[in-house]
Amino acid sequence: MEEPAAFERLVYKNASIFHYMKICLVLENGRRNIEAAQFKQLIISGLRQLYGEVGAAFPFDLLKFDPGTLTGMLRVYNSGLVKLWSALTLIGSYQNELCAVRVTQVSPFLLALSGNSRELELDQASFTGEKPLLT
Amino acid sequence: MVRFKSRYLLCEVCVEDRSSLLLLEERAIYHAVKNAVARSHGDYGAALLILSYGVKYVNAHTGIILIRCRKSHYRNLWSALPFISCLENRGQKVQCSISCLHVGGTIRTCQKFLVKYSTQQLHRMLPHCRNEAERDEVRRAVLSCSLEKERDVEEEEDEVEDDEWEDE
Numbered sequence: 001m002e003e004p005a006a007f008e009r010l011v012y013k014n015a016s017i018f019h020y021m022k023i024c025l026v027l028e029n030g031r032r033n034i035e036a037a038q039f040k041q042l043i044i045s046g047l048r049q050l051y052g053e054v055g056a057a058f059p060f061d062l063l064k065f066d067p068g069t070l071t072g073m074l075r076v077y078n079s080g081l082v083k084l085w086s087a088l089t090l091i092g093s094y095q096n097e098l099c100a101v102r103v104t105q106v107s108p109f110l111l112a113l114s115g116n117s118r119e120l121e122l123d124q125a126s127f128t129g130e131k132p133l134l135t
Numbered sequence: 136m137v138r139f140k141s142r143y144l145l146c147e148v149c150v151e152d153r154s155s156l157l158l159l160e161e162r163a164i165y166h167a168v169k170n171a172v173a174r175s176h177g178d179y180g181a182a183l184l185i186l187s188y189g190v191k192y193v194n195a196h197t198g199i200i201l202i203r204c205r206k207s208h209y210r211n212l213w214s215a216l217p218f219i220s221c222l223e224n225r226g227q228k229v230q231c232s233i234s235c236l237h238v239g240g241t242i243r244t245c246q247k248f249l250v251k252y253s254t255q256q257l258h259r260m261l262p263h264c265r266n267e268a269e270r271d272e273v274r275r276a277v278l279s280c281s282l283e284k285e286r287d288v289e290e291e292e293d294e295v296e297d298d299e300w301e302d303e
Contacts, residue, residue, distance in 0.1 A: 052177030054214070 016108040019081045020063075022116075023088060025070040028098040036065040039072060043084075046091040051083055060084055071104075073113060081106075141187055142209035145237040145245045146216065148198040155229045159195040163224040168202065168212065175215040183208045191242065197253075200233075201245060209238065 025039065040062045048056035060076040076084050088101045105113050148164075150156050169188075173181040184204065192201035204212050216235060221228045236252060239245040257277045264270040 048177065050177050051179050052173070052175045054175050055177055055179075 014078065017078055018075050019078055019106060019108050020110050020113055021074045021076070021085070021088075021103055022105040022113050023072055023074060024102045024104055025072075025094075026100045026102055027070075027094065031068070031070060034067060034070060034094075036062055036067070036072075039065055039070075042091065042094055043074075043088065047084065047087040050087045050090055055083055055087070058083065075110075078108075139187060140206040140240065141203055142206050143191065143239045143242055143245045144202045144204070144209065144213060144216075144235050145239065145249060146200050146202060146233050146235045148200060148222075148231050148233055150198070150229060150231045155227075156198050157195050158224050158227065158229065159193055159198065159200075159222070160224050161190045161193050163222045164193065164200055164202075165190050167219050167222050168215070171219045172212055172215040175218055176211050180211050180215070183211060188212075199236075199249065201242070206240075213238070 025034070025042075043060075043062075044056050047058065051058075058076075058080045060074055060080065063073040063075050065072040074084070085103065085106070088103060091099065091101050093099060104118070105116055107113055148156070148159065168190075169181070169184055172184055176183070187203065187205045189203050190200060191203050192199070194200070202212065213235060216233045219231070219233050221230050223229075237245060237248045239248065254277055257273055261270065261273050264273060
């Protein structure tokens with residue numbers, strides 16, 4: 001007689017030690033040329049204002065940055081996520097210009113940031129009266 | 136039962152020049168600690184000190200101070216203490232450093248620790264005495280170190296008397 005197949009379930013509470021955020025900087029007077037280093041300096045200054053020297057020293061990484069659209073991807077340890085997010089929310093100005101940081105996506109897994117259903121563009125052809133694929 | 140628990144940090148102020156220690160004032164320490172926490176922990180740290188923060192006891196002769204803060208964020212205050220380099224008092228800047236001796240939940244426990252600590256310090260000072268008169272004085276101070284009897288007014292928990300002892 002065959003033995004019944006063993007069923008094993010693994011549950012991870014904290015699967016990832018990092019959290020990844022996809023953010024976008026929005027300036028009042030439109031886009032400008034901002035380098036990646038300046039962008040990181042802006043975030044650190046926001047952290048310093050809200051959480052002091054101790055908060056500004058917390059390590060986080062700017063993994064990707066697109067100077068054209070001013071979008072970037074941050075990586076931070078789980079313990080610093082709340083502090084970083086709250087500091088990003090309260091960033092008010094960049095070089096005497098009003099600005100805001102919009103957080104598009106947050107996920108403990110980097111792969112989840114590759115697709116976003118909010119920015120998904122559906123193919124126009126699928127809406128016209130064409131034959132369905134399965135007949 | 137919900138009660139606001141606080142932590143009392145018993146600290147010692149160290150200065151090179153003992154005479155400048157006599158100028159120690161409550162307000163100077165209050166502002167120095169507040170600024171240090173604001174520098175180390177930012178707006179968040181400064182806001183934490185709005186609740187239940189105060190300097191409860193200052194002894195200008197020995198440089199002992201007692202700082203009170205909430206139990207939930209006494210660590211922020213404690214971590215900012217080493218960054219205090221000078222106290223400002225009426226325009227005069229005194230170079231100093233603050234070290235924490237004891238953390239207690241009530242003033243009474245801090246007082247008990249202070250009495251024990253003071254007797255230890257006196258015992259340590261005895262071999263350093265230069266002449267017999269000083270030695271007698273130190274011995275007398277050690278024997279008279281004790282907690283005074285509790286006052287009748289029990290609700291005044293802030294009123295504590297520590298037996299003053301003369302040093303050197």
